[in-house]
Amino acid sequence: MQKQTLLQHRECNTTYGIVLRVPQWVGKGFKFFLQPSFRLRFQVLRRNSRKRRFMPTLLENEKLEVTRDEMVDLLNDDLAREYQAIIAYTVYSQVIKGAEFMQIAEELKVHAAEELEHALKISQQIDYFGGMPTTLPKPVKTSEDAREMLQFDLENEQETVINYRTRIRQAEAMGEFALSEVLREIIVQEQEHEIDLASALGIMVPEKHE
Numbered sequence: 507m508q509k510q511t512l513l514q515h516r517e518c519n520t521t522y523g524i525v526l527r528v529p530q531w532v533g534k535g536f537k538f539f540l541q542p543s544f545r546l547r548f549q550v551l552r553r554n555s556r557k558r559r560f561m562p563t564l565l566e567n568e569k570l571e572v573t574r575d576e577m578v579d580l581l582n583d584d585l586a587r588e589y590q591a592i593i594a595y596t597v598y599s600q601v602i603k604g605a606e607f608m609q610i611a612e613e614l615k616v617h618a619a620e621e622l623e624h625a626l627k628i629s630q631q632i633d634y635f636g637g638m639p640t641t642l643p644k645p646v647k648t649s650e651d652a653r654e655m656l657q658f659d660l661e662n663e664q665e666t667v668i669n670y671r672t673r674i675r676q677a678e679a680m681g682e683f684a685l686s687e688v689l690r691e692i693i694v695q696e697q698e699h700e701i702d703l704a705s706a707l708g709i710m711v712p713e714k715h716e
């Protein structure tokens with residue numbers, strides 16, 4: 507009886523409200539749930555569910571349920587962004603000047619090659635959906651200033667990440683898990699690009715929400 511009181515008291519002082527709903531007759535067996543390993547797992551689950559609640563929503567003009575034809579158009583938009591990135595990284599990696607930007611210039615060449623890989627993967631998916639891959643890139647901004655070039659790249663990467671997040675949700679809503687997997691692989695690299703650019707600029711990756 508004393509143990510039960512103690513158990514209740516401890517529960518009142520914790521946030522594990524779920525424990526309170528379990529009948530007292532469960533008794534000693536229920537002490538398992540108060541063990542450190544369980545508490546750790548429970549905290550992780552709570553944190554994850556909180557994260558999910560605050561996950562950004564879809565872009566204003568985009569919807570979760572899309573047809574195959576609409577997905578082709580959306581992927582073509584992504585492909586145009588990949589072309590834009592290939593061109594920007596190819597040019598910027600060659601024209602960027604200044605001793606402090608030499609390291610990032612080398613990194614930009616790597617980005618250019620990765621963006622080409624992305625373009626090939628997206629084109630393959632467009633073909634799988636019965637569409638024709640676009641040949642037109644999004645416009646590429648130019649500048650004489652190294653920092654400005656990196657800033658343009660960073661903004662484009664942010665735009666790309668936002669769009670891929672939406673695309674992943676749309677692919678999953680369609681039950682197209684292979685597409686979702688391909689997009690997830692790409693988004694990992696896009697986020698690395700963001701970090702490289704932000705580091706070169708000496709800033710944190712800025713928050714940009716859908």
Ligand SMILES: [Fe+2]
Binds near residue numbers: 620624625696
């Ligand atoms: Fe890319």
Ligand SMILES: [Fe+2]
Binds near residue numbers: 621663666699
């Ligand atoms: Fe990228």
